[in-house]
Amino acid sequence: KAVLRRAAFGFAILTGLVGTPPLRSQPEASRLPYRDVRLPVEQRVADLLSRMTLEEKVAQTRGIWLQKALIKDEKGSFSEAKARVALKFGIGEVGRPSEIEGSLGETREAADEAVHVNDIQRFLLEKTRLGIPTIIHEEALHGLAARGATSFPSAIALAGTWDVNLIESVFQAVAQETRARGVAQVLTPVLDVARDPRWGRTEETYGEDPYLVSRIGAACIRGLQGSGPAPDKNHVIATAKHFAVHGQPEAGINAGPGNYSERIIREVFLPPFKAAVTEAGVMSVMASYNEIDRILGHANKWLLNRILREEWGFHGFVVSDYGGIQRLAAIHHVAADSAQAAKRALEAGVDVELPVDNDWPNAINYDTLVQQVREKRIDEETLDKAVARVLRAKFLLGLFEDPYGDPALAGKASNSPQHRSLALQAAREALVLLKNKDRTLPLDRSRLKSVAVIGPNAAICHLGGYSDDPGRLVSVLDGIRAKAGKELRVDYALGCKISKRDEGFRSWYRNDIEPADPAENVKLIAQAARVAGENDAVVLVLGGNENTAREAWFNTWETRDYDHPGDRDNLDLPGQQDELVRAVLATGKPTVVVLINGSPLSANYVAEHVPAIIEGWYLGQETGHAVADVLFGDYNPAGRLPITFPRTAGQLPAYYNYKPSAKRGYLFADQTPLFPFGHGLSYTTFRYERLKVTPEKIGPAGKAVVSVDVTNTGDRTGEEVVQLYIRDEVSSVTRPVKELKGFRRVQLNPGQTAKVEFPVGFEELAFYNEDMKLVVEPGAFTVMVGPNSVDLKTAGLEVAAP
Secondary structure (H helix, E strand, O other): OHHHHHHHHHHHHHOOOOOOOOHHHOHHHHHOHHHOOOOOHHHHHHHHHHHOOHHHHHHOOEEEEOOOOOOEOOOOOEOHHHHHHHOOOOOOEEEOOOEOOOOOOOEOOHHHHHHHHHHHHHHHHHHOOOOOOOEEEEOOEOEOOOOOOOOOOOHHHHHOOOOHHHHHHHHHHHHHHHHHOOOOEEOOOEOOOOOOOOOHHHHHOOOOOHHHHHHHHHHHHHHHHOOOOOOOOOOOEOEEEEEOOOOOOHHHOOOOOOOOOHHHHHHHHOHHHHHHHHOOOOOEEEEOOOEEOOEEHHHOHHHHHHHHHHHOOOOOEEEOOOOHHHHHHHOOOOOOOHHHHHHHHHHHOOOEEOOOOOOOOOOOOHHHHHHHHHOOOOOHHHHHHHHHHHHHHHHHHOOOOOOOOOHHHHHHHOOOHHHHHHHHHHHHHHOEEEEEHHHOOOOOHHHOOEEEEEOOOOOOOOOOOOOOOOOOOOOHHHHHHHHHOOOOEEEEEOOOOOEOOOOOHHHHHOOOOOEOOHHHHHHHHHHHHHHHHOOOEEEEEEEOOOOOOOOOEOOEOOOOEOOEOOOOOOOOOOOOHHHHHHHHHOOOOOEEEEEEOOOOOOOHHHHHHOOEEEEOOOOOOOHHHHHHHHHOOOOOOOOOOOOOEOOOHHHOOOOOOOOOOOOOOOOOOOOOOOEOOOOOEOOOOEEEEEEEEEOOEEOOOOOEEEEEEEEEOOOOOEEEEEEEEEEEOOOOOOOOOOEEEEEEEEEEOOOOEEEEEEEEOHHHHOEEOOOOOEEOOOEEEEEEEEOOOOOOEEEEEEEOOO
16 A cells, blocks of 8 residues: 555656655655765765656756746745745756846845855755755856955956966855855856957956966866865865857857867867866866857767767766757757757756746746656656766765855855955956056156046946956055055046946946947046146056946847847947047156956057056956056066957957968058067066077977076066967978967066976977877977067977887
8 A cells, every 4th residue: 555655646746746745854864875975976876866756857957047036035035935836856056046136136145145045955955855955056257246255357367467376266265255155166267268359258268378278277176176076165166168169259259150170179279178177177067159060069969978078088067058058949940949959958968957047938948858758759868867967066065964055154254354365466466567668657656746547447446247246346546546645646537438338347237338428528538638737647547348348148039139249340449548548648747558458459549659558457356456556666567468469350360379371461550469468567677598498309208398597687576477388390280380388477586586497298299180189290399488479589399200
């Protein structure tokens, strides 16, 4: 009778006639093998998987976005009554619990988010049949994108530090703030190699070079996940995205096709992801929206299975980009409906759909898996593999034992004094001194009585996309006023507007972006010129903002209108900022320009006529203090460009590691970049000498050491970013004119010399030959070392035939 009762009850569960009984209420539940922490994780996964119904398995492949009304009440709090319906079979992931009503709505304080997360996890552990916790995820591109969390410099700015130790420290801090809230996964880092700065998401990347992106990306992952075999309670799962070839979209349009050859894909776009998997042990990967050779990232078996899992040995789980599976049917028409889209994605290797949500039309993609498995359209073994990978991550995270956040620690860790200090350090290191004619900088306070701070970015602390309110925003104007004290008068003028809405970091979600009113700007420019003329020096704070370069997306799926554009067809200073510069320079007052922006700008007039220029990118919450420290000489800048600044969009592609035939130039134009990759100046000077390669001849599997002496020849302590480039002189396939293969950021006192060494071996010399095999070919190589990709000393290295 007991067997018959269980069978009847099981049938009722499967057909939705009754709710799922809570297995945890049974005394024997705690003794089941999958709850035994002493057992190997793989054994626990197998045991749990064997106990799951088909509905429970499919639930683990789904994710929901908490801003929806699925599991919250009218006040935004967790609703157990709704959860009993929406989460009856459990859930794989829950996204962005920091949001109450949505991306533009109210967000939770740190402690409140931890409480909310705990409510969700407690329900899943105690009120569902198998007690499977969920993975909570948030965005953390440059700090946890949640209210009160520390906002560090944007990704492109962090790359400009060329400091892997700093990057690791930054993301250790991010992980601590995140995990304290009960969040166990972040959708970070972006490992796209940015090869077209028209693309609005350039700010989210670590630049144009695969080696630099690999080093910065691996450091980020180590910081987030920690050094253990799995993240502890102070660390989180990192998610490498967007896999792959997402950083050079056709025409610079976000999510456009990435139709490149396999050789270019393997040598340019895949190395950061390979390093993430094989070196840093990343636990999650996100598929990309774009297509390669007409195969979408969310349906690409070659990428997700052959390369990621078979070649690289990836054992983690793959998540979709938001709405990525729905796009297979709704936009690209490679699937007839949601069911077919789900089948293609699952069989290609996408384990979790983020998000299955009522915001997407017909967004029932992975919900169809139950029926498709029953009808034998999908092999249940394929589903089991995806579910096992998700469960494995949950066991490794320790969520079955302790999935909870710590409200007290969440409040204490968020924007703590230590993290604020780290944010300031990162902002200082990210600043790049692009030009300093006649030693205009640093400004000498003893010779100034007043300074005018002018420009559309002077009084606003721009953070860039994927940001929330950190509760602390220091604009350039704020920073200069704090630095000036009572001894130096600081006047301010807006100068001009870039767009009608220049509110700051939160505006990147808006659709209704319009250019500024030219007539209004004429008046503002005249006013700014008067203010400039009344002061001893001028700091112009120019650039772009969260509206003028950002992630672009569709809001209207039915018509597929591109109603949230974010990419640009030119790289000039937007608005009437050049006119503002002309008016200020006409006053004859010493002028410095600080650029605040998310991607390279073709600021030709500024570069030619302004004596001193600082690139700031988006520097995070401590922007103003960092800029003021550099302007007045309290910090010696040492940042370097992680991406080339072209003179015009017509120069694109402008990356430094081009092919020998690529830079013949255009009529009536300078083919050199405005500022080259790796460029950055200092308030001191450095000399490079005694470049050596030891030994000068090696075999294909051998190793050499490149060494150079770097001396601080100036009168103040400074840091130099020493860069190693290599060129293969004769090869079976064409090779770039040079490739970055090493860098070191070193600090030197005046007169001090440091011997900087780089290893050179197979990893630095290998490329894919005609047969698509990774080899080192015998022959001559040129080794180049210097402070940027242009000013280089050279030496030779010979690789002998085996």
